[in-house]
Amino acid sequence: MAGEQSQADQYGTAAADVPKGKKRFIPLENNPEVMSTLLHKLGLSPALQFHDVFSIDDADLLAFVPRPAYALLLVFPVSQTYEKFRYEEDLHKSDYEGSGEGEKVVWYKQTIGNACGLIGLLHGVSNGPARDHVQGDSELDKLIKKAVTLKPVARAELLENTQALETAHQEAANLGDTTAPSTTDEVDLHYVCFVKDRADGHLWEMDGRRKGPLNRGSLGAEDDVLSEAALKLGVRAFLKREEEAGGGELRFSLIVLAEGFD
Template sequence: MATEPTNAEPQGTAVSPAASNKKYFVPLENNPEVMTTLTHKLGLSRTLQFHDVWSIDDPDLLAFVPRPAYALLLVFPVNATFAKFRAEEDADKPDYAGSGEGEEVVWYKQTIGNACGLMGLLHGVSNGAARAQVQAGSDLDAFIKQAVPLKPKERATLLESTEALKTAHADAASSGDTAAPAADADVDLHYVCFVKSEKNGHLYEMDGGRKGPLDRGALKADEDVLSPVALDKGVRAFLKREEQAGGGDLRFSLIVLAESLD
């Protein structure tokens, strides 16, 4: 089974096109420099940055990533294998309705087409230890504080109407290494974010296109999102499903939020 992620080009979303008034963002490239610049512009402390993860199996390559790892962004192909798994797993789940400081994690419902990169980023900085590194008074700080008391539908409306997010995202989408597709382009790659809740110590798969946050199980106090247990519950589960389905589409790529090297 291939477990070394590749560098993917600009990515999109699994949210299906809907009405003509649906909002779209230009897809973000899964590039650590792009994501770092965007988070810093919004208000994340410069003590954190995104890093490439070149392998999840080679200890020498994994050692280049500073630890602890606060959030892991995975880009993967949206194909029949994933669509079948998602439909089956979500079938009996109620729509998430959590809100407030009592939530185990802060989850955002995605209603903007091709904005899954931004959703992954927001999930990464709104949860776990990274949240304490959001600078007071910044655009990101203001957004999270407004979002936390709201239900998912109202959070989505807030996200759609927050001009600072829209502007910063547009700047980031035009700064990648590859030419960005049109905002409403039909793309087949999608972001999810893995975070560790500081409330219960569990690993959560955060995908705004699902019915809510997905609890993937407990992690020990010294385990982060790149620990072997977390990788087995998260990234390797995606790879295993693709392998078992006989698929050869392994356009997986990973970047991680951790301490800055500067």
């Protein structure tokens, strides 16, 4: 069923398009506690946490998710359908070269192997209201402020060379419920982050494997990234493509960044 997620999908990464010989991380487990711990260590306020979204079709289950939702992470196995769509959509696009405070969103190019989970997390906290919850002068605050001034290639190098980021990631990767893979393992799952910009209220698909951020359309002032309007522009559009291609069982997971229950 399109709206039900597989809870077996634990790790998200994609080897494609990451330069050979570059730095590689241990894949992060797709676990809200792991994700929250990593970002809290870097400097995100403990007031925000990640939460599982067990269904996007069951209103009763959705009601358990705190709102507003600041960022939505979609985790899915990379399929031929997705790769074909990605190639065709990016074919005539230029590489994104944005930087500075005038950017609608802050986008990170992925050059670290097995780091698509980390890139997704950074997209979630570098954009929208979540950015206001980054504690001043923390490692995360300094990283984002520096990244904003840089163009994507230099941003990617900043991530590669930030020791605090690598240390926090390594510690978080060993916190999961299952034995963590090694840095050399190839795992076919990938993370994509959806955020709402504060300039125009548009939904953006943020994926470090793409040529840049993808504007998926306008949202109402009352719509967050888990609203039906946002799901239609983002997650449901992805699911529809996969289902129409007849790829068999559709496996995916969702976690959302929102206020904690405490």
